[in-house]
Amino acid sequence: MPNQPAATAAPGPLRSRLPTAGWSHRNLLDLEELTAEEISLILDTAVLCKEATAGCRRKIDVLAGSAVVNLFFENSTRTKTSFSLAARRLGADVIDFSASTSSLSKGESFIDTAKNLEAMGIDAVVVRHATPGTPHLLAGHLNVGVINAGDGPHAHPTQGLLDILSIRERLGDLRGLTVGLVGDIAHSRTARSNLWGLTKLGAKVILCGPPTLVSDRWRELGVEISHDLDAILPRCDVLNLLRIQFERQHTSPFPSVREYAHLYAMNRDRLRRAKQDLVILAPGPINRGVEVTADVADCPQSLILDQVTNGLAVRMAVLWLICGARQQAVGQSTDDGAGSRRIV
Amino acid sequence: MASMLIRGGRVVDPSQGIDRIDDLLIRDGLVVAIGQTGSQPLGKVDETIAAEGLVVTPGLIDMHVHLREPGREEDETIETGTRAALAGGFTSVACIPNTEPPIDTQANVEFIRQKAARADTCNVFVVGCVSRERKGKELAEIGQLVEAGAVAFSDDGSPVYDAELMRRAFEYCRMFDKPILAHEEVLELSRGGVMNEGLVSLSLGLKGMPAAAEEVMIGRDLALAEVTGGRLHVMHVSTAHGVDLIRQAKTRGIRVTAEACPHHFTLTDESVRGFDSNFKMSPPLRTAADVEGILVGLADGTIDCLATDHAPHAPEKKLLELDRAPFGILGLETAVGLCVTRLIETGRIGWLRFVEAASQLPAEILGVNRGTLRPGGVADVTLIDPNLQWRVDATQFASKSINSPFDGWTLTGRAVATIVAGRVKYRLR
Numbered sequence: 001m002p003n004q005p006a007a008t009a010a011p012g013p014l015r016s017r018l019p020t021a022g023w024s025h026r027n028l029l030d031l032e033e034l035t036a037e038e039i040s041l042i043l044d045t046a047v048l049c050k051e052a053t054a055g056c057r058r059k060i061d062v063l064a065g066s067a068v069v070n071l072f073f074e075n076s077t078r079t080k081t082s083f084s085l086a087a088r089r090l091g092a093d094v095i096d097f098s099a100s101t102s103s104l105s106k107g108e109s110f111i112d113t114a115k116n117l118e119a120m121g122i123d124a125v126v127v128r129h130a131t132p133g134t135p136h137l138l139a140g141h142l143n144v145g146v147i148n149a150g151d152g153p154h155a156h157p158t159q160g161l162l163d164i165l166s167i168r169e170r171l172g173d174l175r176g177l178t179v180g181l182v183g184d185i186a187h188s189r190t191a192r193s194n195l196w197g198l199t200k201l202g203a204k205v206i207l208c209g210p211p212t213l214v215s216d217r218w219r220e221l222g223v224e225i226s227h228d229l230d231a232i233l234p235r236c237d238v239l240n241l242l243r244i245q246f247e248r249q250h251t252s253p254f255p256s257v258r259e260y261a262h263l264y265a266m267n268r269d270r271l272r273r274a275k276q277d278l279v280i281l282a283p284g285p286i287n288r289g290v291e292v293t294a295d296v297a298d299c300p301q302s303l304i305l306d307q308v309t310n311g312l313a314v315r316m317a318v319l320w321l322i323c324g325a326r327q328q329a330v331g332q333s334t335d336d337g338a339g340s341r342r343i344v
Numbered sequence: 345m346a347s348m349l350i351r352g353g354r355v356v357d358p359s360q361g362i363d364r365i366d367d368l369l370i371r372d373g374l375v376v377a378i379g380q381t382g383s384q385p386l387g388k389v390d391e392t393i394a395a396e397g398l399v400v401t402p403g404l405i406d407m408h409v410h411l412r413e414p415g416r417e418e419d420e421t422i423e424t425g426t427r428a429a430l431a432g433g434f435t436s437v438a439c440i441p442n443t444e445p446p447i448d449t450q451a452n453v454e455f456i457r458q459k460a461a462r463a464d465t466c467n468v469f470v471v472g473c474v475s476r477e478r479k480g481k482e483l484a485e486i487g488q489l490v491e492a493g494a495v496a497f498s499d500d501g502s503p504v505y506d507a508e509l510m511r512r513a514f515e516y517c518r519m520f521d522k523p524i525l526a527h528e529e530v531l532e533l534s535r536g537g538v539m540n541e542g543l544v545s546l547s548l549g550l551k552g553m554p555a556a557a558e559e560v561m562i563g564r565d566l567a568l569a570e571v572t573g574g575r576l577h578v579m580h581v582s583t584a585h586g587v588d589l590i591r592q593a594k595t596r597g598i599r600v601t602a603e604a605c606p607h608h609f610t611l612t613d614e615s616v617r618g619f620d621s622n623f624k625m626s627p628p629l630r631t632a633a634d635v636e637g638i639l640v641g642l643a644d645g646t647i648d649c650l651a652t653d654h655a656p657h658a659p660e661k662k663l664l665e666l667d668r669a670p671f672g673i674l675g676l677e678t679a680v681g682l683c684v685t686r687l688i689e690t691g692r693i694g695w696l697r698f699v700e701a702a703s704q705l706p707a708e709i710l711g712v713n714r715g716t717l718r719p720g721g722v723a724d725v726t727l728i729d730p731n732l733q734w735r736v737d738a739t740q741f742a743s744k745s746i747n748s749p750f751d752g753w754t755l756t757g758r759a760v761a762t763i764v765a766g767r768v769k770y771r772l773r
Binding site: 217 | 536542545546547548550619663665666
């Protein structure tokens with residue numbers, strides 16, 4: 001058993017505040033599968049974590065005895081660091097596992113790699129992979145919690161959650177807000193996770209970019225499509241400026257970076273024509289001068305650094321919900337039913 | 345050799361316009377007669393098969409099967425693949441030459457024929473490569489391959505990319521009256537794709553393969569077939585517009601035939617939402633509108649025949665990330681069940697049309713002496729229980745692989761006996 005029953009490492013009241021009653025998922029794979037209530041539950045838990053850790057700076061030990069593996073098949077610095085720190089802030093042990101240093105380079109399949117880690121008695125796997133659906137495949141083969149830290153262009157649920165938490169902190173209730181997601185929608189997992197999260201919470205979403213990166217078919221999901229940033233700018237309460245993922249393209253989706261920046265970069269001139277209290281997000285790493293000019297990235301409306309803190313808070317919340325529910329299940333059950341049953 | 349009476353079944357043979365309850369008499373591996381038991385004493389019959397309640401058809405022919413041997417015996421062999429064919433009710437298969445090495449020489453054709461003879465299962469008709477080493481650069485020795493027994497030509501797995509080479513192939517094959525079986529795909533449009541391009545691929549963030557990638561190439565090959573007078577057979581057509589293009593071409597008198605696969609009229613790209621690579625094949629699963637287009641095309645004869653594109657891959661190859669897993673799924677052992685369930689039970693086509701599409705026309709397209717129960721013909725016969733409900737269990741397949749998206753499905757209709765040249769080669773237990 002990887003975990004002791006909940007009581008042994010209890011920090012008292014904080015652990016009892018974990019709102020697991022509304023949480024029934026073993027994994028966090030994408031926001032599409034969550035209800036508005038479940039998304040709000042994670043956000044509320046993130047706020048709780050933020051408060052309990054003095055703004056993500058102090059450590060609490062609600063997950064003492066749990067072990068989390070960062071299983072990253074694709075390079076990442078910020079997300080991996082954020083997950084590691086979040087897990088440590090909760091008192092969990094963290095193991096970093098990257099594909100380049102592992103037996104994957106010796107030909108082992110990713111499922112075998114994950115099963116090996118599972119056999120070592122871990123509680124959750126944080127997985128990043130270049131191929132959409134890989135966390136879902138792992139979840140089908142493992143009995144531990146699987147947290148998607150980005151699967152190709154498909155989903156990056158904690159990024160969507162931290163963006164939404166940042167908006168909520170600044171503007172309050174999301175209902176009625178208009179959020180423009182600008183840029184490389186085609187290859188952006190951030191766009192997809194934002195789209196699901198925002199629409200479920202009642203915001204209006206506009207996807208904006210050239211037709212080579214913004215398909216008309218998104219309309220079928222009830223979102224607005226625009227190829228003209230200047231036209232939608234005055235209506236937006238929030239702009240989320242998505243990075244152009246040059247590395248995912250076979251042929252360039254626009255003639256030049258210069259032309260793209262001319263049409264879509266958020267600069268001081270555009271900022272003047274936007275709402276006074278416009279909020280600007282960027283998931284990073286940003287290409288300064290492409291999606292956003294340097295002065296706008298650093299302006300008061302920019303929440304780019306809030307996003308980093310909220311990333312920690314959201315990841316703490318997700319780890320706590322998933323590992324905490326697991327601890328409770330293990331604590332309450334002596335047979336193998338709770339451990340091996342797929343909760344979702 | 346022995347005689348056999350298949351008694352009291354519903355004999356369906358579109359080549360003779362027959363669809364009636366009757367007896368079928370076989371002697372020395374040949375069909376003797378249908379239904380003369382009343383007027384003419386039969387004498388002693390060595391074996392009688394009670395076929396009451398069963399459909400009796402000329403042996404089914406799957407003209408699109410990947411047997412994988414030589415080169416990828418871990419996925420399938422000629423023996424296991426043909427046993428899977430028998431278990432699925434097929435008395436003949438045409439094997440596609442994208443093996444390692446590809447079937448582009450007389451020696452390779454001979455290898456397959458010998459292996460098939462040794463397996464002693466169903467008939468194996470050999471499809472030869474269009475291009476040498478299947479590289480798309482120069483024609484394979486098509487005349488030599490015909491002499492060795494090749495019945496058609498294909499670089500399937502890939503399109504014949506050089507349009508001039510394709511034109512030459514059409515022209516050259518006219519000399520032998522052989523069809524070119526074409527995999528239609530513009531690779532620049534489908535590059536990196538793992539599924540149909542559409543709302544589902546957009547949602548899942550998966551790279552899509554647009555319908556246009558298939559349709560543009562169908563259009564090119566129809567134009568080349570028209571200009572050369574060559575015979576084009578469009579493999580695994582998967583889009584509604586592709587069916588339209590073929591329909592128009594037939595009206596214009598272009599020598600074109602086409603096949604559709606059961607998965608393309610049963611599943612849509614919605615199935616890929618589970619990220620299971622058993623739903624990954626090329627061309628990919630399309631939309632409900634495409635499924636409807638194929639069903640209409642099958643019913644009106646635009647799509648001549650049914651084929652499975654049986655494409656075995658060992659489990660360890662399929663159990664990978666979606667972009668690393670290979671394209672292709674099994675087809676032989678679920679085809680009859682899917683056709684009965686999806687085509688016949690739903691009233692989209694009748695039994696005569698089914699047998700035409702699964703036996704008579706494949707034989708005609710390949711120019712092989714099968715697909716009929718005419719007296720004097722080879723007694724390849726399939727017995728189908730049209731009402732049998734059964735659960736697909738991939739672990740019980742005769743195939744060496746298990747990559748079926750239909751594992752666990754309940755289907756209606758199954759081959760219960762498969763007879764090749766008068767010998768019972770398979771019986772469902």
